[in-house]
Amino acid sequence: MKRILPVAISAVVGLILLVDYFLKVPALKQTATEIQDWGLIVAAFALALAAVNLLLIHGKRIAKKDRQSIHSFILIAALLVTTFSGIFIGTRSGVFDFIFRSVFTPLAAVFYAMTAFHLASASYRAFRAKNLQAVALLLAGVLLMLGRAPIGEVIWKGFPKIADWITNVVNLAGSRGILISTAVGTVGAGLRILAGIDRSHLGSGTE
Amino acid sequence: MSADPVIWVSSILTIIGFSYLFKENELYRAVEHLYVGVAAGYTVVMGYTNVVNKVWGPLTKKGQYTVLIPAVLGFLLFMPYISKSLGWLRRLPVAVIVAIGAALSLRTAVVEQFIGQLRPAIIPLNSINNVIITLGTAVTLCYFIFTVKPNPVLKVGVEGGKWVIMVTLGAAFGAGIMGRISLLIGRLFLVFQDWIPLIKKV
Amino acid sequence: MKTLQKLGQIDSRVIYALLILALLIPLMRPLGLPISIGKHTQRTFGVLDTLQAGDKVIMDIGYSVSGAADVQPQTIAVLKHLFGKGVRIIFVGNQTEGPMVIESLVKPYEAAGKKYGVDFCNLGYLAGGENAIASYCRDLKKSYPVDFRKNQTSSLPILDGVNGAKDVKMFVFFTTQNSDMYVRQITQYKIPIVGGLINTISPQAEPYVNAGQLAGILVGLRGGAEYEMLMKAPGVGVASMDAQSMGHLLIIAFIIFANISYLATRRAGAKGDKGGAK
Numbered sequence: 001m002k003r004i005l006p007v008a009i010s011a012v013v014g015l016i017l018l019v020d021y022f023l024k025v026p027a028l029k030q031t032a033t034e035i036q037d038w039g040l041i042v043a044a045f046a047l048a049l050a051a052v053n054l055l056l057i058h059g060k061r062i063a064k065k066d067r068q069s070i071h072s073f074i075l076i077a078a079l080l081v082t083t084f085s086g087i088f089i090g091t092r093s094g095v096f097d098f099i100f101r102s103v104f105t106p107l108a109a110v111f112y113a114m115t116a117f118h119l120a121s122a123s124y125r126a127f128r129a130k131n132l133q134a135v136a137l138l139l140a141g142v143l144l145m146l147g148r149a150p151i152g153e154v155i156w157k158g159f160p161k162i163a164d165w166i167t168n169v170v171n172l173a174g175s176r177g178i179l180i181s182t183a184v185g186t187v188g189a190g191l192r193i194l195a196g197i198d199r200s201h202l203g204s205g206t207e
Numbered sequence: 208m209s210a211d212p213v214i215w216v217s218s219i220l221t222i223i224g225f226s227y228l229f230k231e232n233e234l235y236r237a238v239e240h241l242y243v244g245v246a247a248g249y250t251v252v253m254g255y256t257n258v259v260n261k262v263w264g265p266l267t268k269k270g271q272y273t274v275l276i277p278a279v280l281g282f283l284l285f286m287p288y289i290s291k292s293l294g295w296l297r298r299l300p301v302a303v304i305v306a307i308g309a310a311l312s313l314r315t316a317v318v319e320q321f322i323g324q325l326r327p328a329i330i331p332l333n334s335i336n337n338v339i340i341t342l343g344t345a346v347t348l349c350y351f352i353f354t355v356k357p358n359p360v361l362k363v364g365v366e367g368g369k370w371v372i373m374v375t376l377g378a379a380f381g382a383g384i385m386g387r388i389s390l391l392i393g394r395l396f397l398v399f400q401d402w403i404p405l406i407k408k409v
Numbered sequence: 410m411k412t413l414q415k416l417g418q419i420d421s422r423v424i425y426a427l428l429i430l431a432l433l434i435p436l437m438r439p440l441g442l443p444i445s446i447g448k449h450t451q452r453t454f455g456v457l458d459t460l461q462a463g464d465k466v467i468m469d470i471g472y473s474v475s476g477a478a479d480v481q482p483q484t485i486a487v488l489k490h491l492f493g494k495g496v497r498i499i500f501v502g503n504q505t506e507g508p509m510v511i512e513s514l515v516k517p518y519e520a521a522g523k524k525y526g527v528d529f530c531n532l533g534y535l536a537g538g539e540n541a542i543a544s545y546c547r548d549l550k551k552s553y554p555v556d557f558r559k560n561q562t563s564s565l566p567i568l569d570g571v572n573g574a575k576d577v578k579m580f581v582f583f584t585t586q587n588s589d590m591y592v593r594q595i596t597q598y599k600i601p602i603v604g605g606l607i608n609t610i611s612p613q614a615e616p617y618v619n620a621g622q623l624a625g626i627l628v629g630l631r632g633g634a635e636y637e638m639l640m641k642a643p644g645v646g647v648a649s650m651d652a653q654s655m656g657h658l659l660i661i662a663f664i665i666f667a668n669i670s671y672l673a674t675r676r677a678g679a680k681g682d683k684g685g686a687k
Contacts, residue, residue: 002295006302013303017310036544038277039307040552041261042300043536045281047254047505051247052288074237075244082248087255092512092558096252098213100509104249105474106217106397107242108506110224112475113394116387117228120428121421123384123663128671133373138668140377141384142661148385148631150442151654160445165336166378167615173340174375176324176616177347177368183320190313193305201305202298228425253505257536260555307540315593319622323596327620378612382629386479386608388656389630392432392649393478399433406436409648 007196014194051079078103140166209402218402221394343371424663431659435651442651449618450635453603453625457487460578462495465571467549469542469582469591470511471503476585476607477510482633482646483605484514484583489640492518497527497567499577501545501553502534503584508557525558526565533557539590546574546595574598579624581605588614592622601625605632 013035019025020032058072085095129135146152147163192198209215220238227235262278265271280300287294328344330337349364350372357365400406460466472480491498500511511531515523523529532553535541545552549571550562562568570576575598582591583605595602601624606614608629617623627636630653634646 002298006298009299010302010306010309013306014310014313017307018314021314033547034273035303036307036311036540036547037261037551038280039304039540040535040537040544041258041274041277042281042284042304043538043540044254044257044261045278045284045300046304047250047257047536049284051251052285054243054247056288071236071240075240078241078244079248079251082245083251083255086249086252091252091256091508097509099245100249100506101513102213102216103220103241104245104506105477106221106394107224107238108246108473108475109390109394109397109478110221111242113387113390113478114225114228116391117421117425117428119384119387120660120663121424123660124419124424124667127664127667129668133369136370136373137377137380138664140374141381142664144378144381145384145657145661148381149654149657150444150650151658153445154442160447164448166374167612168619169336169339170343170371170374171378171612172615172619173343174347174371175613176328176340176619177344177351177371178375179320179613179616180324180328180344180348181351183316183324186312186316186320190309190316193309194313201301229422250505253508253534254536256533260553264554308538311539311543312590312593315597319593319596320589323592323620323622324616327616375612379609382608382610382612384660385631385653385657386476386629388432388653388660389479389608389649390476391428391478392436392630392652392656395429395433395436395652396478396645396649399436406648409643409645 003199003202006202007199011194011196014190018194051083054079140170208404211401214397214401218398221398225394342367347371347375428656428659431655432652435655436648439648440651440654442654444631444634444638444647444650446635446638447628447631449626449628450632450639453627453632454490454636454639456601456603456625457490457579457581458494460491460494460496463497464578465497465499465567465576466491466579466581467499467501467545467574467577469501469503469580469584470507470514471582471584471586472506472510472607473504473585474506474510479607479629480583480585480605480633481510482630482644482649483627483636484633485644486633486636486640486642486646487581487605487627488514488518489642490636492523492528498529499549499567499571500529500531502532503538503541503582503586505534508533512557526560527567530560530562530565530567531557532562539594542590542594546580546598549573574600579603584610586610588617588623588626592617596622603627 016028016032016035020028055076058075061072062069062076082096082099085093085099089095127138129138143159144163144166146155147159147161147166152159152163189198193201223234223238226232258278258281262274265274280303283296284300286296328341330341332338332341346364346367348368349361350368352361355361396406400408470484472484488498500515502508502511508531515529515531518529519525532545532549533556535545535552537544541552550568553562556562556565574580574595577600579601580591580595580598581603582588584591585607587610588604588606591602591604602622603625604614604623605627606629608631611626611628614623614626618626627633630646630649634650637644637646
């Protein structure tokens with residue numbers, strides 16, 4: 001029951017959506033639309049999962065009063081303040097807007113921008129051309145960077161043309177091949193999920 | 208210097224965030240936890256807004272009781288936190304979401320990605336570029352054939368595919384570096400233009 | 410040779426400091442490097458320029474704030490173009506941050522006289538990813554019964570006669586994720602789709618542009634700078650290009666130095682083996 005019911009639900013839902021799309025059965029259209037709308041509502045509930053998990057984990061740390069509990073306190077306080085200001089004061093309120101613009105936005109940008117430094121460090125330490133194919137990879141990347149930056153065109157007018165050729169010819173061929181292969185893979189993976197062959201999303205079964 | 212408290216707070220947090228690059232420190236860890244808390248709280252607010260608009264509103268204003276079905280399914284996502292013995296019920300809404308996602312991408316991938324890309328791949332071989340594009344696509348596809356034992360022709364295709372994929376990955380690598388540099392420039396504008404005006408505004 | 414080998418072991422913090430300087434100095438002292446307009450931007454500008462006053466478009470602000478530095482200059486330039494032409498924009502958000510970003514983007518236009526509900530509206534974030542795109546393209550008002558400002562969408566004049574994607578002139582999206590889900594779900598409505606992409610995912614969108622599934626794309630910060638040039642309104646994009654150039658040159662220099670050092674180390678290792686063998 002614990003295994004069969006979710007697999008059966010997957011199969012029925014998937015079948016309805018596929019039959020509606022490919023065979024255009026009028027009787028199923030309303031049901032297919034309704035199921036998709038239900039998916040939106042379930043996805044909305046899923047947004048709170050991370051917060052619940054964080055509350056439980058960091059709540060336990062605060063209760064244990066270990067070394068990291070001050071950070072856990074900061075996390076939970078930030079979570080609760082943001083949630084309450086958004087829900088009870090409003091998403092267009094000054095408080096929520098302040099939190100979004102002065103905390104969320106800059107910190108999200110910082111953590112992503114840090115990868116620029118890691119990339120610079122990796123360029124210096126790890127991007128070694130150990131064989132001809134690695135040379136091809138590095139060369140393509142370097143030529144693209146030179147072609148796309150204004151300085152490249154100043155150094156030599158040919159760099160943008162080479163960058164365009166790499167992007168619009170070789171990259172096009174490779175990306176198209178990867179895209180077609182991905183499409184085949186998507187179909188295969190989708191059918192395996194809907195047929196219940198792939199059940200990795202349903203957990204280990206130890207609950 | 209700016210008098211806007213938003214600029215001050217965001218600039219100071221930015222500098223603390225970047226301090227990790229020089230040495231991990233307690234202030235950085237505090238800011239890291241602050242971000243995770245705010246991000247999680249923000250996501251809850253958006254989820255709450257969606258639930259109010261798509262469940263509470265239709266239920267109370269239009270009497271649409273069918274919205275209770277996905278609402279119950281959504282609630283079942285939290286069962287593992289409520290009861291260990293009923294925790295398996297979480298699989299039901301997960302099965303629904305995954306099935307919808309799989310079916311949606313499956314049905315459109317066939318038309319838009321498979322046929323939609325095969326058609327433009329068949330082009331007249333009247334220029335070197337067109338020959339490279341057609342051959343390049345073919346050898347890349349050869350590289351991803353894992354179900355057939357490679358014969359000499361396929362082996363040539365696979366080798367050719369490796370080269371095309373290397374150049375494609377090189378293009379992605381170059382684009383990735385460009386993207387990351389842009390993000391860092393954005394942070395420099397915040398600190399050195401908006402906060403401490405060392406960079407002139409355009 | 411030993412110097413070259415030592416160069417390969419330089420402290421990371423020196424590399425970080427060099428990168429900051431390489432970007433900061435040209436921002437403070439611009440070099441004024443010329444920016445040519447690429448064919449992607451030219452094409453996208455041409456497609457968006459076909460829109461007329463009163464035309465309605467759906468614009469999906471689907472980028473996260475973490476990647477905004479790469480995509481936002483394009484978004485601002487395109488908004489300037491479309492609002493300047495009198496195009497009416499139905500904003501939706503495919504990322505949780507979408508609605509808040511939209512509010513900040515439309516603020517100056519609302520202050521300048523654009524009317525909410527008539528010239529534009531912010532429908533907010535809809536959870537569900539690709540399913541959300543499929544749903545609002547099929548039935549906009551059912552997917553969004555209430556907008557971000559808590560108005561009933563059935564009461565908004567801009568949504569009169571708009572039931573889904575088939576009732577608008579164009580679909581424009583800005584994303585830090587991927588363009589696949591937009592192509593998969595919107596192509597069936599036979600409207601032009603224009604995308605603003607973060608640099609990282611732009612090479613993967615080339616097949617869609619080549620096949621005509623995407624009418625045009627803008628690529629990263631450079632795309633934003635080029636669009637600003639076409640709009641004759643230089644902004645953050647143009648101001649960033651000199652720094653971007655120096656950043657690229659520095660990374661290329663790092664790659665070259667790293668490989669020279671690697672070759673030197675390999676040669677020294679090979680010579681050492683030969684000496685040992687003797």
